[in-house]
Amino acid sequence: MGRPGSKNYLGYYLAIIFVIVLVLLPTHQARAAGWLEWGFEAIFANVIFIIFTVIGKVIGVLAVVLNWVIHIRVYPDGGVPVIDESWKIMRNFANMFFIIALIVMAFATIFDVMPGAAKYNVRSLFPRFLISALLINFSLVLGVLVIDASQILSNTFLTAIGDIGNRLGQDLNPSQLLPSKGDIPTSVAIDSAVFGTLVKLIFAVILLFTFLFSILTAVIFAFIRIPILWALLVVSPIAWILNVFPAGQNTYKKWWSLFIGWNAFLPIFLFFLYFGLYFLSNQGQVMQKIAAGLASAKPTSDLPFNFQLLFFYVLAAVFLIGGTIVAMKAALFSGTGVVGAAKWARGVALKTRLPYIGSYAAWQRGAQQKWQEMQKEGYGVGQYRFGGEKALETEALRRARMLGTKGAFEKGVETEKEKQKPFANNINELRRLAVSGSREQQLAARARLVELGDQNELSATKIKDTYRLAGGERSELANKILGSVDQSKLDEQTRKELSNWDVIQRNIELFKKNAMARIEKDKLTQSEIEQLVRQLASDTDRIEFLNKGAKKNFLEAAKAKASLRVPGVVTEEEARIMTPEQIEAREIRRAFDKITGDQILELEIDKIDKESGDYSIVMGQLNRIFADNPSRIEDIVRRANEETRSRLDEVIKTARGSRAASHQERLVKLQEKLNRAKEALPAVEQELRDIQNYPTSERFKQLQKQIESKQKNIEALEEKIERTQETIENIKAGRQVGGRQRQP
Amino acid sequence: MITYEQYLRFNPYFVQQEFEDPQQRQMFLKLFDKLPAKIKELLTSLQVTEKVMSAGVTFKLDDLDTEALSLIVRKLVSGEEFIGDGVALMVNETGLSSERARNLLGTVINEIFASAIEDVKKVQASRFPGKIGPVSASSPAKQTQIRQDPVTRNSMEPPQPANSNVINLRNRQN
Numbered sequence: 001m002g003r004p005g006s007k008n009y010l011g012y013y014l015a016i017i018f019v020i021v022l023v024l025l026p027t028h029q030a031r032a033a034g035w036l037e038w039g040f041e042a043i044f045a046n047v048i049f050i051i052f053t054v055i056g057k058v059i060g061v062l063a064v065v066l067n068w069v070i071h072i073r074v075y076p077d078g079g080v081p082v083i084d085e086s087w088k089i090m091r092n093f094a095n096m097f098f099i100i101a102l103i104v105m106a107f108a109t110i111f112d113v114m115p116g117a118a119k120y121n122v123r124s125l126f127p128r129f130l131i132s133a134l135l136i137n138f139s140l141v142l143g144v145l146v147i148d149a150s151q152i153l154s155n156t157f158l159t160a161i162g163d164i165g166n167r168l169g170q171d172l173n174p175s176q177l178l179p180s181k182g183d184i185p186t187s188v189a190i191d192s193a194v195f196g197t198l199v200k201l202i203f204a205v206i207l208l209f210t211f212l213f214s215i216l217t218a219v220i221f222a223f224i225r226i227p228i229l230w231a232l233l234v235v236s237p238i239a240w241i242l243n244v245f246p247a248g249q250n251t252y253k254k255w256w257s258l259f260i261g262w263n264a265f266l267p268i269f270l271f272f273l274y275f276g277l278y279f280l281s282n283q284g285q286v287m288q289k290i291a292a293g294l295a296s297a298k299p300t301s302d303l304p305f306n307f308q309l310l311f312f313y314v315l316a317a318v319f320l321i322g323g324t325i326v327a328m329k330a331a332l333f334s335g336t337g338v339v340g341a342a343k344w345a346r347g348v349a350l351k352t353r354l355p356y357i358g359s360y361a362a363w364q365r366g367a368q369q370k371w372q373e374m375q376k377e378g379y380g381v382g383q384y385r386f387g388g389e390k391a392l393e394t395e396a397l398r399r400a401r402m403l404g405t406k407g408a409f410e411k412g413v414e415t416e417k418e419k420q421k422p423f424a425n426n427i428n429e430l431r432r433l434a435v436s437g438s439r440e441q442q443l444a445a446r447a448r449l450v451e452l453g454d455q456n457e458l459s460a461t462k463i464k465d466t467y468r469l470a471g472g473e474r475s476e477l478a479n480k481i482l483g484s485v486d487q488s489k490l491d492e493q494t495r496k497e498l499s500n501w502d503v504i505q506r507n508i509e510l511f512k513k514n515a516m517a518r519i520e521k522d523k524l525t526q527s528e529i530e531q532l533v534r535q536l537a538s539d540t541d542r543i544e545f546l547n548k549g550a551k552k553n554f555l556e557a558a559k560a561k562a563s564l565r566v567p568g569v570v571t572e573e574e575a576r577i578m579t580p581e582q583i584e585a586r587e588i589r590r591a592f593d594k595i596t597g598d599q600i601l602e603l604e605i606d607k608i609d610k611e612s613g614d615y616s617i618v619m620g621q622l623n624r625i626f627a628d629n630p631s632r633i634e635d636i637v638r639r640a641n642e643e644t645r646s647r648l649d650e651v652i653k654t655a656r657g658s659r660a661a662s663h664q665e666r667l668v669k670l671q672e673k674l675n676r677a678k679e680a681l682p683a684v685e686q687e688l689r690d691i692q693n694y695p696t697s698e699r700f701k702q703l704q705k706q707i708e709s710k711q712k713n714i715e716a717l718e719e720k721i722e723r724t725q726e727t728i729e730n731i732k733a734g735r736q737v738g739g740r741q742r743q744p
Numbered sequence: 745m746i747t748y749e750q751y752l753r754f755n756p757y758f759v760q761q762e763f764e765d766p767q768q769r770q771m772f773l774k775l776f777d778k779l780p781a782k783i784k785e786l787l788t789s790l791q792v793t794e795k796v797m798s799a800g801v802t803f804k805l806d807d808l809d810t811e812a813l814s815l816i817v818r819k820l821v822s823g824e825e826f827i828g829d830g831v832a833l834m835v836n837e838t839g840l841s842s843e844r845a846r847n848l849l850g851t852v853i854n855e856i857f858a859s860a861i862e863d864v865k866k867v868q869a870s871r872f873p874g875k876i877g878p879v880s881a882s883s884p885a886k887q888t889q890i891r892q893d894p895v896t897r898n899s900m901e902p903p904q905p906a907n908s909n910v911i912n913l914r915n916r917q918n
Contacts, residue, residue, distance in 0.1 A: 627748040637788045642777050649773060656752055656762050669808055677839060712836040723763040
């Protein structure tokens with residue numbers, strides 16, 4: 001079913017077509033014999049003729065139109081009143097949105113807690129707001145600048161091309177593709193043999209249509225770009241205001257891609273058109289070459305002339321069509337190639353370093369960093385700052401603390417630590433803050449001083465004071481601070497004082513830390529050790545604690561182990577059958593079996609009372625382990641340092657000195673040697689006297705030397721005897737061996 | 745393997761420790777800390793102690809004289825005494841004849857000092873700069889000589905006496 005009334009018009013249309021055909025058909029004489037043949041020839045020839053004539057005319061018209069269109073300036077020097085006025089309306093309208101933008105920012109800043117509001121607050125939007133407010137008034141000028149830039153580029157090609165209509169008419173001559181007897185008679189036979197007229201005709205028609213649509217598309221796009229660019233110019237203030245809001249930024253970017261794309265259309269199209277026309281204008285050279293080649297052409301192997309010509313035209317068409325397509329894409333799908341190239345060019349320009357000034361990009365990045373810093377640290381220069389995230393955070397923490405928020409105080413101290421970083425190594429400033437700043441400042445400064453190992457902060461009084469300042473026992477921060485104190489860095493007295501502090505006594509972990517540090521660093525009595533062991537929570541802790549004592553409190557720790565019957569030391573059966581003294585002796589022996597070289601050097605034997613049983617126990621055990629393995633003493637002597645060497649020497653000397661009987665034996669031997677030496681001396685002296693009349697003889701000199709040596713030997717022996725006697729006397733008197741100074 | 749008792753008695757570090765004047769002992773201990781590592785090893789080594797005892801046996805020294813020998817080793821190696829006075833020291837302390845004392849010292853230098861001979865030279869040169877010239881690095885040929893000419897315990901017969909009171913450390917045969 002057709003539309004109502006459509007049948008009425010159909011008759012009119014058919015009548016018009018019939019009249020046109022009658023008018024256009026050529027007149028021929030009627031030939032009765034070949035009527036049918038004539039009919040076909042006439043129809044075919046005329047249809048082809050019509051097609052070529054009509055399309056040729058259309059192409060001619062389009063070429064003229066195209067020439068006119070591409071010479072139209074989008075925005076002439078005097079301006080376009082419709083655009084100017086419309087733009088003003090849009091600008092005024094867009095300016096109203098700044099008020100809205102300010103209100104949005106204000107609300108977003110006030111109600112910052114709302115989800116997504118952070119994107120709209122002053123800190124986020126203000127820079128763009130300022131830029132847009134400024135540039136919105138120049139949006140027309142900026143747009144015209146871009147248009148002018150593209151026009152300058154287009155003018156380059158327009159000047160080179162000249163009149164496009166003429167150039168197309170001269171160079172584009174598809175009628176050459178039609179079969180003709182006059183132009184290239186030698187090829188006719190070959191063509192007919194190889195392709196046939198029909199094929200050539202089809203190609204010619206297709207090519208002609210291709211040119212037609214290519215030029216038509218170019219005309220349409222070249223024309224519609226003008227109103228589109230005008231429209232984009234008019235709405236440019238809206239695009240700029242949209243740039244202020246995060247949600248509108250995509251639209252702003254889209255506006256720029258469209259604007260640049262449509263501006264890029266003409267230069268790109270003209271470039272390809274110029275290239276295509278240049279190609280076609282040189283067709284004469286190509287024709288000559290092709291004609292010259294035909295002299296030796298073979299129908300079976302070489303390509304016919306018209307086919308080569310066809311190929312040449314196809315190539316030209318590809319350039320024209322390709323150019324149109326690329327230019328269309330630039331306009332329609334702008335944001336791809338053209339916009340990308342524009343961005344790249346802008347990047348290069350911005351990054352180029354200018355003398356004395358530097359690159360714009362560097363300034364931009366520097367400014368961005370400064371802006372970020374100001375957002376964080378506060379606005380202003382140096383120490384004169386206001387606002388900023390830090391200030392806001394501090395303020396927020398203060399309020400949170402006022403409201404009793406859990407963890408707010410701890411956060412405040414952490415923030416203060418961050419603030420104090422610029423003078424983290426300035427001990428005087430930290431000490432000043434540690435006593436005179438706010439609570440947060442004091443605690444932050446004290447924490448840093450402790451890190452720096454400031455002994456002022458590591459006294460028991462200061463530690464207790466800091467603990468109270470941080471909130472005492474119920475404060476997580478206070479316990480954290482106390483836990484962070486490295487007990488091994490404190491002095492012995494402070495450790496002892498802290499050990500008796502009720503806060504430490506109540507806190508199992510802190511007590512353990514303190515106890516471990518004490519037994520590792522300080523000299524403790526057996527009863528102190530036992531008391532600490534009893535206060536430890538688990539057997540594992542107790543064993544760990546006593547094992548740590550092996551360095552500084554070797555004997556006491558071993559005795560405590562035995563005394564407290566620490567698990568693993570005594571079995572129930574042993575406890576029943578052995579006396580406490582036996583258990584202790586066995587534990588001491590076990591401990592000495594495991595003693596290391598360093599532990600031996602740490603044994604402060606000189607501090608043990610020599611009258612006590614401990615002294616003889618230690619000496620006995622050392623003599624035992626050295627006698628079992630003499631190489632151990634060799635190793636220990638080499639390990640010893642200046643401080644431990646003297647101590648070790650005393651230990652060895654004392655251990656050896658206890659063997660008074662062997663010294664007595666030595667004394668007897670020395671006495672015998674002395675006697676023998678003394679007995680031998682008179683004989684030599686007599687011989688010397690016998691030859692005293694020959695004082696220059698060799699023998700006399702030898703005897704003199706012998707006497708001298710023997711006298712010195714006697715002196716040496718006498719001295720040894722004296723020292724041995726002294727040693728024996730000292731041992732008997734219980735004094736330090738070698739006590740009396742030898743006479744020089 | 746020597747015993748703990750033997751080690752303490754004949755080792756150059758511990759020798760006559762209990763009979764020595766405390767101040768002198770302290771001086772030695774301070775001096776010891778500043779000695780080169782090789783000399784420290786030499787003075788405290790079990791092996792060196794064995795070699796001292798072996799030299800004592802070879803030269804038919806009794807225990808007291810072997811102790812004296814060990815003390816002389818300590819004094820020469822640590823620079824407490826000038827090496828040129830070594831023979832005289834031997835004679836005075838052990839009662840040996842000067843010829844035997846010289847031979848014993850030669851043996852000591854070859855057998856005991858060998859492992860740290862360069863350091864011994866340096867110590868002696870620094871302690872007695874007027875008596876010993878600057879120490880030059882021993883040539884490879886000399887080092888080879890030490891290696892090729894090891895004096896085994898069996899070959900520790902007293903060498904022939906030389907007619908000089910000065911011990912040349914560069915001549916290992918002296």
